Amino acid sequence: MSSQPQLSHSECSDCPIRHRAVCARCEPQELGELEVIKYYRSFEAGQTIIWSGDQMNFVGSVVSGIASLTQTMEDGRTQMVGLLLPSDFVGRPGRENAPYDVVATTDLVMCCFRKKPFEDLMARTPHIAHRLLEMTLDELDAAREWMLVLGRKTAREKIASLLSIIARRDASLTKRGLSGPIVFDLPLTREAMADYLGLTLETVSRQISALKKDGVIHLEGKRHVTVPDMGRLMEEAGDDADGGFLV
Amino acid sequence: MSSQPQLSHSECSDCPIRHRAVCARCEPQELGELEVIKYYRSFEAGQTIIWSGDQMNFVGSVVSGIASLTQTMEDGRTQMVGLLLPSDFVGRPGRENAPYDVVATTDLVMCCFRKKPFEDLMARTPHIAHRLLEMTLDELDAAREWMLVLGRKTAREKIASLLSIIARRDASLTKRGLSGPIVFDLPLTREAMADYLGLTLETVSRQISALKKDGVIHLEGKRHVTVPDMGRLMEEAGDDADGGFLV
DNA sequence: GGTCCTACTTGATCTGGGTCAAGGTCCATC
DNA sequence: GATGGACCTTGACCCAGATCAAGTAGGACC
Numbered sequence: 001m002s003s004q005p006q007l008s009h010s011e012c013s014d015c016p017i018r019h020r021a022v023c024a025r026c027e028p029q030e031l032g033e034l035e036v037i038k039y040y041r042s043f044e045a046g047q048t049i050i051w052s053g054d055q056m057n058f059v060g061s062v063v064s065g066i067a068s069l070t071q072t073m074e075d076g077r078t079q080m081v082g083l084l085l086p087s088d089f090v091g092r093p094g095r096e097n098a099p100y101d102v103v104a105t106t107d108l109v110m111c112c113f114r115k116k117p118f119e120d121l122m123a124r125t126p127h128i129a130h131r132l133l134e135m136t137l138d139e140l141d142a143a144r145e146w147m148l149v150l151g152r153k154t155a156r157e158k159i160a161s162l163l164s165i166i167a168r169r170d171a172s173l174t175k176r177g178l179s180g181p182i183v184f185d186l187p188l189t190r191e192a193m194a195d196y197l198g199l200t201l202e203t204v205s206r207q208i209s210a211l212k213k214d215g216v217i218h219l220e221g222k223r224h225v226t227v228p229d230m231g232r233l234m235e236e237a238g239d240d241a242d243g244g245f246l247v
Numbered sequence: 248m249s250s251q252p253q254l255s256h257s258e259c260s261d262c263p264i265r266h267r268a269v270c271a272r273c274e275p276q277e278l279g280e281l282e283v284i285k286y287y288r289s290f291e292a293g294q295t296i297i298w299s300g301d302q303m304n305f306v307g308s309v310v311s312g313i314a315s316l317t318q319t320m321e322d323g324r325t326q327m328v329g330l331l332l333p334s335d336f337v338g339r340p341g342r343e344n345a346p347y348d349v350v351a352t353t354d355l356v357m358c359c360f361r362k363k364p365f366e367d368l369m370a371r372t373p374h375i376a377h378r379l380l381e382m383t384l385d386e387l388d389a390a391r392e393w394m395l396v397l398g399r400k401t402a403r404e405k406i407a408s409l410l411s412i413i414a415r416r417d418a419s420l421t422k423r424g425l426s427g428p429i430v431f432d433l434p435l436t437r438e439a440m441a442d443y444l445g446l447t448l449e450t451v452s453r454q455i456s457a458l459k460k461d462g463v464i465h466l467e468g469k470r471h472v473t474v475p476d477m478g479r480l481m482e483e484a485g486d487d488a489d490g491g492f493l494v
Numbered sequence: 495g496g497t498c499c500t501a502c503t504t505g506a507t508c509t510g511g512g513t514c515a516a517g518g519t520c521c522a523t524c
Numbered sequence: 525g526a527t528g529g530a531c532c533t534t535g536a537c538c539c540a541g542a543t544c545a546a547g548t549a550g551g552a553c554c
Contacts, residue, residue: 071392077400079394079398081391130341132380137341141346145318148320148328154540197398200541200542202543203540206504208503222501222503238322437533446512447511448531449514450510455533456533469519469533
């Protein structure tokens with residue numbers, strides 16, 4: 001389950017609890033306290049981290065890799081309801097059980113805190129509680145933005161929306177801007193993309209081919225994507241050019 | 248804009264800031280402080296309370312009536328991303344602008360607080376901050392539950408899901424259980440239902456007719472609904488019988 | 495080099511729900 | 525009690541995306 005730290009201190013700064021919730025305004029002692037109780041867990045691609053309904057005795061954040069939140073109906077229909085990229089927070093302080101499966105979509109490293117000590121710390125540290133509310137509001141915005149995608153967009157727009165999110169997140173992680181071409185590896189299988197977009201994997205494949213044929217994206221192999229013109233992609237996604245996706 | 252209190256003190260207890268955020272654990276002074284700064288606003292059906300992008304200088308909660316959160320694309324496609332029933336909270340402490348339109352779906356009364364004093368109070372009162380995180384997590388759960396509805400359910404299941412939410416909320420408001428038949432008035436037009444479900448109003452109408460023909464619901468006029476068997480309705484919605492909808 | 499497997503692509507066909515169009519019902523207003 | 529309008533229903537037809545099915549690409553392992 002738990003494991004030794006596998007990251008250097010500099011890599012660890014990706015952990016939002018450490019550098020986003022406990023920011024410059026906070027006392028060093030509090031940061032120190034978080035340092036003491038944190039631990040790392042790694043997962044392999046495909047591994048389920050938490051099953052829906054399970055007790056969830058930790059909170060944490062993604063250090064590297066991608067995790068997804070997934071809901072499944074009895075007959076097997078599944079819908080991904082969230083995508084956790086590096087620095088995203090996982091956990092529900094004050095809640096006992098997970099309301100959906102959390103699955104490692106790629107190999108994954110998480111920085112975790114046992115829930116109880118974290119909640120105690122949160123109760124004593126208004127800044128952490130405040131930062132957590134901020135993050136939850138961000139997630140709520142992203143979820144609602146996604147409701148528009150699921151409810152009203154065409155398959156082509158859905159694909160473009162997803163690529164646009166991943167491209168933008170990639171650009172911000174690598175500190176590059178959105179003006180030049182953006183290059184990244186798709187971290188999701190066609191099936192996972194379908195589950196996120198409320199489509200079938202065949203439709204995903206067809207629409208990716210179509211976007212490629214129309215020059216909106218370039219594909220090298222099955223996963224390596226180049227977006228020559230981010231504005232064009234966002235147009236295809238049906239977003240206003242300035243776009244407000246958050247995820 | 249603002250208006251005199253139009254409710255007796257007993258009616259006012261519907262305001263969650265007052266009886267949910269400031270609960271028995273909190274000091275009476277804090278409750279008093281909220282009493283002092285609160286005010287009421289009423290809206291007519293169809294009136295837009297806040298436009299997407301507008302500055303939002305208050306927070307509050309629905310006292311009576313129904314409001315909806317709506318996103319619109321440039322070409323006019325709209326998706327409702329949230330339904331605010333009595334006692335639901337509106338507002339985003341720490342955020343400047345509204346990310347979507349808030350519209351009064353029926354005649355509506357809200358209990359409001361100017362944002363700044365409310366935020367100050369929140370900073371001084373951990374219980375309010377904590378309660379707000381709770382409510383935001385509830386909204387997040389509801390939004391994600393709805394993503395499954397939008398992404399993977401059939402039109403019939405979507406209608407059943409919506410009726411099921413409204414029926415359950417009605418049953419809990421009127422303190423009746425879910426065992427007997429449930430009777431309520433639909434607070435939404437067919438078009439509003441369509442916008443919530445990612446359907447057209449014609450499909451909504453057809454599916455309601457179908458559920459009526461099959462005896463899942465009874466209709467008197469266009470809005471007055473009787474659900475003879477809540478279990479049957481939830482089956483139609485594709486939920487597990489114990490169901491976890493929150494909205 | 496072969497073979498197996500997983501991930502993906504592409505084609506053919508079907509269908510749920512969209513679109514367009516023509517009523518119907520219930521009020522409010524005169 | 526006629527007129528108008530908002531809201532809803534129903535029918536006919538169509539199409540985007542689902543479904544079913546066959547085939548390809550590339551990596552791991554022998």
